[in-house]
Amino acid sequence: MKAIIFGGTTGMGRAIARRLAERGDSVFLMGLDTDDLVRSAADLTERHPQRAEVGYAVCDLEKPDGFSAALDAADAFLGEFDAVIVTAAMYATQDALEADVDLVRRLVTVNYANTVVFCEHVRKRLLARGGGHLVVFSSVAGDRGRKPVAIYGSSKAGLSIYLEALDHKFNAAGLAVTCVKPGFVKTGMTAGLKPPPFAGEPDQVARDVVDAMDRRKPLVYTPGIWALVMLVIRSLPRFVMRKIGF
């Protein structure tokens, strides 16, 4: 596999990048900060069975003008990538968002609009080369309108629908699309929050996601128990959702 991991310097993206590098896949990182990318690339090289060099390019989801150049760099390094994994995204608490409309605009733009734009660039390139794999991190927060994640969740809901439709439309043309819906996972993103029951670890998610890629699954809940949790939450009646805090 020749894979780009956008967001692969931290959290679940880091865990996935390691898993791929350790089994010998070619890896290319995208992220916000050059120094950070250099250090993550070096870590992955030490883990690669052939100590293969790992490429990287700066790419900012707030700057869609840079998407093409970053993907060009990946193509040049990998010799045409065939898989792209996007874990990069913004998170803010509902309280912080309600207090700051500019933060709302940024978060919704990064997590939905610009992520879709990035995916469109990738889709075109992959289809032009006969197919490939696009894996994008959405969230269980997009499964139901809930009080603590009203805005963040809605950005992920839009993303989930887009990914579902991509799968419907382009699967036959050879484009595999995987929408990943993590439940609560203990990463830097959730560091300030209370872990609920069934909180997962990044390595566990990486295992599930790489496994889903190998089986070309269109949708993964991870840790798996969250499929059940969300089934229950989706079926709760409105009067209950109005009462409860989550």
Place this chain on the structure above:
Amino acid sequence: MAVSVSDTRTDVPASSSSSPSATLSAWGRIPEKGREVLSEDLERSTLGATLCRGLGRSYGDSSLPANAADRVVATRLANRIVSFDEQTGHLVGEAGVSLAELNRLFLPRQWFTPVTPGTKFVTLGGMVASDVHGKNHHREGCFGAHVQKLRVRLADESVIECSPEEHADLFYGMIGGMGLLGHILRVEFRMHRVPSRWIRAETERVRDLDEFLAGLGRTAPQWPMTMGWIDCLTSGSSMGRGILTAGRWATAEEAPALPPPDPKERTFPIELPNWALNPVTASLFNTAYYWRHMAHRWSGLMTPDAFFYPLDAILHWNRAYGPRGFTQYQCVLPRAAGAAAVREFMFLLTKLGGASPLCVIKDCGPQGQGVLSFPLEGTSIAVDMAVSPDLQRIVDNLNAFVIETGGRIYLTKDRFTRAEHFRAMEPRLAQFVALRDKWDPKRRFRSAQSVRLFGDAA
């Protein structure tokens, strides 16, 4: 008892992350109020922080906040390998790299850490801050003896590198310094080449304490790794019976062609009630463990996991001690005090009722250069003890005895020692305080333990 099996190949379970009620605890499961900051970026997250903690495998309160409002940084996400030299074994890693991960990555390539404690769920930062020792202490000293350089955040927020050549006073203070001189950001040390991925071990059932101490003395010159498990619940003539273990890496010829299977870890599923581990169940356990070792002597091949980390096979086994939690009392008695002191210690322990299934004894080599490093030439004894109303009295009495023999306790395990006892057993304290005066005059770095033992402000 039902235990659930899970493949935890790369998962390093934290001993405890911020629980809902915002408390932190270490391996002994006695909580303190506070929260931890979790981030990949230690250079940023340690700004303004009073303490770092790794995987919380210390038993006591050295990784717990002095004050609930303190900024305590958990390093476990800062876990990148910065570089590894396949020729020399020179490794540079971020402070949160775990030993479990190093073993997983480098043992297949026949490189191993020069020193390992009895659990692999520790971080490089924690291994330096506690200056951990292993079964090979009599040969290799502590982990700190193999460290070449540290990258450290100082009290004034600057970041510097220290080594035996550069800021040597800080370097030797950091080794075994329990995080009280600065935050370790990166660790550089030399891994060792091993001839195979298997351990050649010999275990021997030993009838009493004298035989035990003689056995330790006999095996140490011959074997690079030794330790013993003592049944400290028996008294009379069989006091000190136990199992003596010695080992070395198997040669390429001795080792099977196949690599050791991946360890399957099990999770201790529930917290047992406080009364579950009592003198009766503990001594049943010990008798069973002792007699399970049927032959007088056994020798053969073992996996490194079985040899170094028998307790890691059951994740969260600390739940067995019940909701009140537990501690480990570990001290070292100097060789000069002789076998008599060890025997007296065991008598005292039995008399005080420090009933415990786990009692580990080990021959230590000479003291290292870490200013507050634990080991000194002599015999180290470690005993687990459940929290009970008697515990403080037991610890006080044992400490009084240890002071008399010229020994000392291991800070990373400690939660109950009194400041005056600590001062009495630690002639190196003034040297360490002078280092704090120089590098952290305002006492920014502090922990629940430093409040108790050093009198830092909470």
